[in-house]
Amino acid sequence: xxxxxxxxxxxxxxxxxxxxxxxxxxxxxxxxxxxxxxxxxxxxxxxxxxxxxxxxxxxxxxxxxxxxxxxxxxxxxxxxxxxxxxxxxxxxxxxxxxxxxxxxxxxxxxxxxxxxxxxxxxxxxxxxxxxxxxxxxxxx
Amino acid sequence: xxxxxxxxxxxxxxxxxxxxxxxxxxxxxxxxxxxxxxxxxxxxxxxxxxxxxxxxxxxxxxxxxxxxxxxxxxxxxxxxxxxxxxxxxxxxx
Amino acid sequence: xxxxxxxxxxxxxxxxxxxxxxxxxxxxxxxxxxxxxxxxxxxxxxxxxxxxxxxxxxxxxxxxxxxxxxxxxxxxxxxxxxxxxxx
Numbered sequence: 001x002x003x004x005x006x007x008x009x010x011x012x013x014x015x016x017x018x019x020x021x022x023x024x025x026x027x028x029x030x031x032x033x034x035x036x037x038x039x040x041x042x043x044x045x046x047x048x049x050x051x052x053x054x055x056x057x058x059x060x061x062x063x064x065x066x067x068x069x070x071x072x073x074x075x076x077x078x079x080x081x082x083x084x085x086x087x088x089x090x091x092x093x094x095x096x097x098x099x100x101x102x103x104x105x106x107x108x109x110x111x112x113x114x115x116x117x118x119x120x121x122x123x124x125x126x127x128x129x130x131x132x133x134x135x136x137x138x139x140x
Numbered sequence: 141x142x143x144x145x146x147x148x149x150x151x152x153x154x155x156x157x158x159x160x161x162x163x164x165x166x167x168x169x170x171x172x173x174x175x176x177x178x179x180x181x182x183x184x185x186x187x188x189x190x191x192x193x194x195x196x197x198x199x200x201x202x203x204x205x206x207x208x209x210x211x212x213x214x215x216x217x218x219x220x221x222x223x224x225x226x227x228x229x230x231x232x233x
Numbered sequence: 234x235x236x237x238x239x240x241x242x243x244x245x246x247x248x249x250x251x252x253x254x255x256x257x258x259x260x261x262x263x264x265x266x267x268x269x270x271x272x273x274x275x276x277x278x279x280x281x282x283x284x285x286x287x288x289x290x291x292x293x294x295x296x297x298x299x300x301x302x303x304x305x306x307x308x309x310x311x312x313x314x315x316x317x318x319x320x
């Protein structure tokens with residue numbers, strides 16, 4: 001089960017609204033490579049793992065990704081909270097605003113809503129681990 | 141040990157982060173004595189700071205610590221609020 | 234408040250010379266099969282102190298991998314071999 005601690009894993013203190021930035025950052029919330037996808041991927045795959053090491057690893061990484069989800073949501077919220085409607089429209093967030101106001105809703109940068117199609121959970125531990133590395137491993 | 145709540149929070153975030161990273165390492169290296177020793181050291185320190193923080197700011201968890209009256213858990217600010225978070229030093233990498 | 238400072242200065246990551254006493258990963262993988270991918274096993278060497286660890290996003294220097302602007306690629310630590318197999 002999950003326990004919630006009333007703190008962010010990393011602080012977010014954004015004073016100056018920046019809806020333009022928010023439009024891009026929200027993809028880390030509800031997009032294909034975002035933290036929601038990551039959490040769901042790990043927390044779903046963990047059931048198929050066999051060794052204690054793999055079960056623990058997927059369980060705990062999935063949990064941590066939820067913490068990251070909270071951070072991204074906070075960032076988007078603070079970037080948009082103090083913005084005027086004109087600033088929001090200028091940032092090309094007018095369509096999002098029509099449906100969601102300044103709320104946080106899981107979409108990618110184009111406004112496409114989150115879908116489980118972003119994750120995979122195939123039942124074979126090695127296969128799933130490859131999916132994890134492909135999804136999570138970013139090489140600069 | 142008098143720390144303001146933001147500084148206390150910062151220390152807890154730092155120690156918790158180290159603990160989590162070490163915990164993830166230990167998941168795949170259960171026989172690593174050195175890592176385990178460092179992990180135990182970290183959580184012991186974090187526990188002390190956590191108690192201090194809760195005394196000052198109320199419970200960190202909704203159902204694990206006693207609460208003052210009236211029920212403190214619901215109090216603002218919440219972690220996603222601007223004022224909940226401490227200012228970064230500006231020297232961040 | 235006492236902090237555990239474990240930053241003993243792993244020379245592999247910008248410290249004291251070119252003879253690292255501690256390599257944070259195995260560099261020989263044995264018993265491999267065809268058409269399989271393998272990932273080197275991590276070994277514990279040094280840890281960042283807590284405040285630096287939180288800023289960098291990892292407590293392990295060997296896992297610190299920041300995004301770089303294209304112009305910084307050539308001089309990035311990632312482009313240098315460090316304690317690797319020269320044999």
